[in-house]
Amino acid sequence: MNPGALSYVLVSVFGVGAVVSGWLVFRTDSMLRAAYWLMVSFVAVGAMLVVLDAQFLGLILILMMSGEMTIMAIFMIMFMMNPAGLNPMVMVHQNRTAIAAGVGSFLVLAWVGLVAEFPDRPAPIDDPTAELGEELLGRSMLVFESAGVALLAVMIGAIALAAKRGRFGDADAGSVEPAIDIESSVDPAVEAVADADHADDADDHGAGHGMGHGT
């Protein structure tokens, strides 16, 4: 098998893998499984890029997504009423809008894929990573330097936030729960509204279950 045919097969395998794991994101019943299926999907896309000679881009995509998905999973679990992420829950909501958006974006992307003119005679490249470096720090230097300085500022800001003594004590002391007297200062009317909100949430959740099972 010549290298061209092999990379064709590999790209197809990883492409199918990316689509299937992307589909599984919506078929699981847990936030954490969904997040990690999404990561598998991104890893497959990164592997496609590596096969297509964009090693650096593919690997950096995998590197970024692996850390990011865990952060995302932790935040999703924090915001859901599901402390460990292991209990089953419905993962699809607003089905009609989602179907319309999905079909619409697929059609637009497919149209772009059919209409756009792709280069059919690739230029010979010795070292794709070096070529990418030339591109990033040559023509596009201003853009990437600005992004780099912004990221550096973010890192310094994170250091400043982490080092600072906060409202609830030293940064290294861990989080402390807010004082209990917040409860007693809540206005009864506000409390009633909050209760009503909770009831609405419960209704929504029930409806979501029904729709999820129905489709």
Next chain:
Amino acid sequence: MTVLGVVVQVAAVLIGGAYLLAVADRLAGGGSANVLAALAHPIERASFLLLQPVTTTERPDLPAWILAPSLLAGLAAVGAVPVPIGGPSAAGDISAGLVLFGAAMLIVLVAVFIFGWAPNSAMPMIGGYRFAAMVLSIGIPFSLVVLTTAIPAESLSVGVIVESQSNLWYIVVQPLGFVIYLVTAAAIAFWGPFDLPEGADLAGGIAAEAAGPRLAMWRLAQAALMVTLSLMGAAVFLGGYHGPVLPGWGWTLLKTALVLLVLASTGRTIARMRVQRLVWFGWVVLLPLALVDVFVSGWIAL
């Protein structure tokens, strides 16, 4: 070298290194100074675990629980592939090898988190969250100091980085980077003072519910991860295969063993930090030091 050759080479180095680590840890603090007993200890322990019945929990995510140790071992192997062991022109050397290593080391977070999450049990899950907090705090300094070695070499290929150290090892130029590398590497392998995810205060943490072959695989994978981190440290800071008299692979293995033993010695000698303090330490101490290291080596390279 063929692809099969690279696979065999990586497997041999990782398993040999894992054995060395287990023996060294036993000698360092296992209550026995008997070398022969220490040499037999890893085999005894592995036999015991492989014959031990597997326990389970209530409604675990069984596929994830079984596969997580293999994922960790696979990541250790992937991270070791771009390191040239015998000399230049290794088959595993790719132009973005350092990024491959970095990606594999960050996915360790996923493997450990899943291993803690899958048993559906409180202590392992808390251990997994602890590891996430740890790695997200020390991951940036780790990546920065690893990537800093690419600045003077002007390449992300590990082969080129090692080759450019023929006159001067990078530990001489970046001693700070090497120290940060050792600290963060031990944390990524949740070893020694950084074994908080498996802490005794969590009744064993991520491994609390694991037993039998699954635990044996997990221990092997953790040790293999330590070997991979030592191998990369020896390659990018200690000049890899460069050295007099001995053949290239001899120097690589010697330096790797040295880094591995330094890391192993921390297991029984350095006190643990609370996880909150460790997170603070990562952001407030290690990250600024890593940035200083980047600026200094960039300045030297210019």
